[in-house]
């Protein structure tokens with residue numbers, strides 16, 4: 001039996017250690033992992049817990065991220081709780097297997113500490129890795145700070161392992177900005193945390209020796225379509241209600257409230273930004289300051305990236321007159337992903353508004369409050385004019401000549 | 407350990423790999439898999455890499471496997487089984503195994519492409535970490551599933567679709583990679599080369615492998631009727647030519663050092679006979695390329711001398 005660990009009600013943890021603590025408290029059975037900045041400390045933390053008797057699962061230090069996810073898939077198919085962590089190039093190396101994990105409907109929790117993709121090589125935060133895997137069929141949750149990184153891991157296990165869902169889940173947090181920033185984190189006791197996640201309930205497990213199962217079959221044109229459609233259906237129809245249930249249960253347990261779409265000052269907002277990660281909290285501060293000057297600004301923070309919460313996002317933005325979608329990934333030849341998805345969502349909901357795309361923070365470049373003020377000024381100008389007066393897409397905080405497109 | 411008296415009993419002793427599959431008639435993959443599975447009564451957890459075996463045996467809604475089986479990708483059958491083995495250990499520690507008194511064996515199958523090339527890193531990782539598993543390479547010396555491209559197991563002079571023989575080329579230019587030696591160099595407790603025609607030798611090695619603690623590598627010669635270009639009914643005859651010409655010598659390496667030759671043909675036949683039985687070497691029997699047949703013989707002789715020396719010297 002793994003030894004229990006006494007925690008204070010509030011511990012000073014960075015996002016990585018918070019995630020490692022969550023893996024320990026969920027008493028994961030197998031962690032197969034490979035280090036990469038800035039997520040390394042998650043599996044180091046787990047290895048340390050193992051070395052000191054605080055976990056009795058297996059820690060397999062494999063030779064690459066592709067193998068990490070391959071091992072996680074084999075372990076999950078064998079029938080037990082599985083987790084790992086990665087970033088950037090490691091995530092890119094995993095991508096082939098991400099599709100296998102979701103296609104085989106295996107519950108695995110992957111902590112993604114978001115980081116830019118090379119070239120040029122860069123270890124700092126942006127959402128390029130997250131964007132790369134957005135169609136891989138995983139549930140994807142977004143943490144804005146260490147507290148969220150801790151709490152959302154429990155939510156991820158609970159939803160992912162639910163027998164009605166059986167889909168793997170990612171918890172994203174911003175490299176360095178959350179992963180290496182220590183804050184006071186409200187904790188759960190080992191017992192309370194484990195009971196919330198619950199004992200792992202195997203399903204179609206390879207280690208049930210009396211009931212052999214075949215995983216990872218070939219389907220081709222006669223069945224592939226049906227399998228993918230059912231996978232999508234599970235994501236679209238079952239996951240959001242389960243996440244809502246888990247959020248509600250978690251609030252009862254901890255007093256901490258999470259929402260599928262997080263809103264700040266949105267009830268009467270005329271202008272708003274939509275964003276993810278650490279920039280959500282910066283934007284909230286800026287909104288508070290703008291509100292004091294009478295500008296009706298608001299923030300929509302994406303909490304659940306996949307499945308994309310169409311209705312909740314449309315609902316939050318339906319009365320807003322000018323919106324900025326903040327994309328932290330190089331759009332590489334298109335509008336940003338967040339822009340496109342918000343645009344599609346609003347169009348579908350019949351919401352006529354002015355939507356612009358702000359690319360920011362690539363490779364760890366700061367998004368300052370001044371940048372956000374400038375963005376809100378743009379949005380206000382667009383609202384006042386009743387039509388776009390600023391470029392459709394801009395790069396925020398870029399040195400040298402101003403770049404704008406479209 | 408399972409006792410096996412004769413071939414008839416052996417061939418019908420277990421049916422965890424069904425005859426119903428889509429492999430070509432005469433495919434040695436199916437014979438080898440059956441021999442491996444029939445060598446034991448233990449519970450099995452199996453994996454396969456992408457390749458002929460995988461695409462022909464788990465086509466939804468059917469499966470040829472009456473034991474738990476998983477396929478992820480071309481390169482990672484080894485790590486899939488290693489992950490399952492890690493889960494077995496974890497659940498054992500935590501007292502959560504459903505059948506705690508049964509100890510399954512973990513086996514991964516891969517073609518030579520999956521093994522010698524793309525999956526090499528994963529296998530090496532699994533062996534370095536010492537997972538309790540057996541890796542069986544179905545070595546047909548070519549990427550058969552994708553239509554006959556060369557692999558690093560394809561022997562010199564063989565005509566493959568990406569190293570075709572033609573007016574200015576005799577086909578594959580590189581020598582076959584010595585995967586058995588490389589795997590033995592990992593210090594694996596047991597490594598062996600086997601062939602389906604020598605079934606007793608094969609069963610003995612598989613059983614030794616299952617008895618070993620740690621990662622075991624089995625290199626199984628798998629004659630491919632389609633890509634080697636011989637008649638489907640000749641699989642065993644071609645296999646006999648391979649082992650009796652010493653093109654595929656049968657031996658084992660214990661703990662990375664102790665090498666034992668397990669089959670010494672009474673009459674060693676010329677390599678020419680082995681090459682001549684297969685369409686992939688047909689062009690070698692022309693004036694332009696015939697010198698390669700002598701070179702082949704020289705290479706096979708040298709390897710045989712080397713194996714015998716290693717056996718004697720215990721290195």
Ligand SMILES: Cc1ncc(C[n+]2csc(CCOP(=O)(O)OP(=O)(O)O)c2C)c(N)n1
Pocket residue numbers: 456457458459479480516517518519520521544546548549550551552557
């Ligand atoms: C990453 C990746 N690259 C390429 C392929 C295409 N592919 C599938 S099977 C195969 C060849 C299999 O050859 P081998 O491993 O020798 O097995 P065999 O079919 O000969 O038994 C190839 C190239 C793939 N499935 N995945």
Ligand code: SF4
Pocket residue numbers: 428429430432433434435458462546550551629630631632633
């Ligand atoms: S192509 Fe070769 S290896 Fe593949 S099924 Fe046919 S005989 Fe077997």
